[in-house]
Amino acid sequence: MRITLKNYDLEVCFKELGGELASIKDQDGIEYLWQGDAQYWSGQAPVLFPICGSVRNDVALFRPQGVGKIPRHGLVRKKNFKLVEQTDSLVSFMIEDTDEMYQQYPYHFRLEISYQLLGKKIIVTYRIHHLGEEGVMPFFVGGHPGFNCPLLEDENFEDYYLEFEQEETCSIPKSYPETGLLNVFDRTPFLNQERILQLDYDLFKNDAITLDCLQSRSVTLRSKKHNKGLTLHFPDFSNLIIWTTPNKGPFIALEPWSGLSTSLEESDYLEYKKQVRLLPVGQVAELGFEIEIL
Template sequence: MDYQVLENEELIVNVLNKGAEISSIRSKIDGTEYIWQADGKFWSRHAPILFPIVGKLKGDQYNLDGKTYNMSQHGFARDCEFQITNHGSEFLAMTLKEDDESLVNYPFKFELTIEYKLISNCLIVRYFVENREENNPMYFAIGAHPGFNLPLDSQTDFNDYYLEFSPQKTRNFIPVTEEVLLQTDKTVKLTDQIYLVNREMFSEGVLIWETAGNTRVELKSDKTEKAVIFDYNNMLYLGIWSPYPQEAPFICIEPWCGVADTFDSKGDYTEKLGINKLAPQEKFQSSYQMTFK
C-alpha cells in the first residue's frame, strides 16, 4: 500500500509513503475532508514536507565550501520514499536518509524523521533532523506546506473566511519578488490580528510573516463552526498561499523553520537567512499541532 492510515474516534488520516505527505484528514463525525485533494488544475500536491530548503534559492543554487550545488524550490524530500519506522493506530513515524542521489546536490549525511500523532480532534506533527556527519556541520531548513479545502462546508464561500493570529503582537511581514525571493528591504511591521481571506490578498504571491514565540493561527468563518487551528512555538516563519489569479478552492497554512533566499542573496549557504546549523551528530526537533473543528 502506498499510504499509511491513522485513526481514532474523531479523525481518519492518510499519509503517503512518498514524501511522508498527508493526503487526507477526514472527520468521522460528519465526513468533512479538510485536506486539498491535489487537483492538478490548480496544484498537484496535498501537504508536502519542505527539506532541506524552504522556498526558493536565488538562481536555484547555493554555494558551500567553494562548490556550487543546484536545488529546486522546497528541496527533494517531498519526492522521496520514506521508510516506516513506527506505526500504531494513532501514531506514525517515517524516516528518510541520504542516498547517492541526494548527496550530489546536498552533501550531508542526514536522518529526517516525521512523526504524526492523533489525539482527539488534533494531529500533532513532529520533525526530527540528525546530522550524521562525523566531522562537518550540517545546514538545512524544514517546513510544512499543507493545503486545506476552502470552503470547509457547502454553506460557505472562499471569501467568508478569515485568519486570526494570536497572541496580539507586532509581527514582521516580508513581501516577495516575482521570483518568490524575500524583499527584506521592504519588510513592514503589522499589528493586525485578523486578515480577511480573499483572492486579491495573494496577488503579489505568498504572504510571509516572522512568527517567533508561541503562535496560534486560526482559519475560520462567522458563518460556520468549521475551522482549522495551528499552534506552534518554535517555527520562526509562516507562509500563507493560494494560487492567483486562479480561483483555487484551497488555502495553504505553512509554518517553517527556514525561509526562501533574499533578493540580494550572495548564495552562501552558511549565511542564508533562516538557515539551521547542526554540529556533527547533533539533533534538531520542531513541532506543530493542527486542530480540526
Template structure:
C-alpha cells in the same frame, strides 16, 4: 498509502514525501485538507527540506563547490521508509544516500511522526546530523486546508485569527526571492480576512510574527481549525490563484534574499547542526 485513525479523525499519508494527503472529521465526514487539484496546485501538505522556497539562480555554494537544488528541496520527491506504525501513530524516515549527497553534501536522518489524539493531529520533526562536519539545513511545513465554498459559503467568509499579532510585516517575493523591503498589513482585532486578492502577488512571508497559534474559521458557522506550532520562527500564508484552500506554513528558514551571495553558511534563517546533533520542531492541527 498509510492510514491512522481514532474515533474522531482519520489521517492518510503517502510515503512519497511522507505527505499528509487526507484528514477527515469522522463525525461529519468533512475533509479538512485541500484536494490536490492539479489545475491549481497538486500539493496537499509537502515537507520542505533541506531548503524552503527558491535559491538564487537555483544554486548554493558550500566549501567552494556549487550545488543545485529545486525549490523547496528534494524531500517531497523522495520515498520515506515507514519506521513505526500503529493504529493512531506513524513514523516516516528519510536518510541520505548516494543521490542526495550529489546535491546536498551532508549525511542526515529526517524523521516525521504523525500522532492522533482525540480531535488533534500532531506532527513532530526530528533531524539528525550523521555527518562528520557541521550540517546546514532548513525545514518547513506546507499544509493546505480546504475552504468550503459550497452550502452558501464563499472564500471571503473565512478569516485567520492570530493569538498575538495586531499587524503583519510582510516580505514581498520578487522572482521567488525575498525582498529586503517590507509592507504592513494591519489586523482588526488580530484577524486577517481571506480573499483571493490577498495572494495575488504570491505568499505572505513573515520573519517576525509573534503568534504561535492561529485559528482558521468562517463567520457563518462554528467549524474551525486551530493551528499551533513550536520552534518555527518564520511563517508563510499562501493560496494558488482563485483556489479554494489556504496554506498555513511554519518554517525554519526562508527563500534566498534578493542580495544573497549564495553561500549556504550565510543564508538567512539557515540552521547549523553540529556533528551528532539533532533538532526538533512540531505543529498540530485541532478540528473543532
C-alpha cells in the same frame, strides 16, 4: 500505499510518497486537507527540506564542498519515505540521503517525520540527524499543508478568516514570484493591531504572504457561517507563510517554516543564510507543529 490512523474524532491518512499527510476527516466526514487538483495546485502537504522556499537560481554554495542545485522547497517532497513505525495513534516515516541527493546537498542526513493522533490534534514532529563525519550541516525545514477553503459546498473562500493568537502589527517583505526570492528590506505594512485577517483572493495577487515578524505562534482558520475550522500551532517555527493560487484555488496553505527564501542581499552560501540551523555531527534537531480540528 495510504496509511490510516483513526479515533473517535478524526480519521487521518498518510502516504509514503513525500512522507506526508493525505487526508484529515472529522466524524461528520468533512475533509479538511486539500486533496490536490492540477488546475490549481497538485500538492497537498509537502515536507520542505533542506530549504524552505527558494535559493537564487536553485543554486546553493557550501564550504568547502562546492556547489549544489536545490529546487524550490528542497529535495524530499517528491521522494518515497520508508514507513518505520505504526501504532494505533502514531505513524513514523524516514528518509536518508542518496547519491543523487548528496550531489545536490553534500551532507549525509536522516529525516524522520512522526505523526501522532491525539484527540482532535495531529502532532507533527521532524527529527533531523547529521550522519556525516565532520563539520556542521546547514538546513531549514518546514511544512506546507493546504486546507480546503471553503470546507462546505454552500460557501465561498471569502466566507473565511484567519484569527491570530495575539493582536498583531507587522509588515511583510516583497516577494518575486518569478524567482521565488524575497527582499526583506522592502516591506509593506500588513496588520495594524489586528487579530483578524479576512480572506480575499486579492491578498495573494503578488504571491504568498510571508509573515516573518509575528508574535503569535498559533493561527485559526474560521468560517463566518459555522463552527468548523482548524488551528495551526507552530511554537518551534519563526515564520508563517500564507498562500493560495492566483487562479482562485479553493484552499489556503498555512505553512510553518524555520527559514525563508533567499533575500536579495544574501549570499548563496547556505550556511550564512538568515535563521539557518547548523547541526553538529552526530546531533539531532527536533521541530514540530500541531494541526487541531475545532
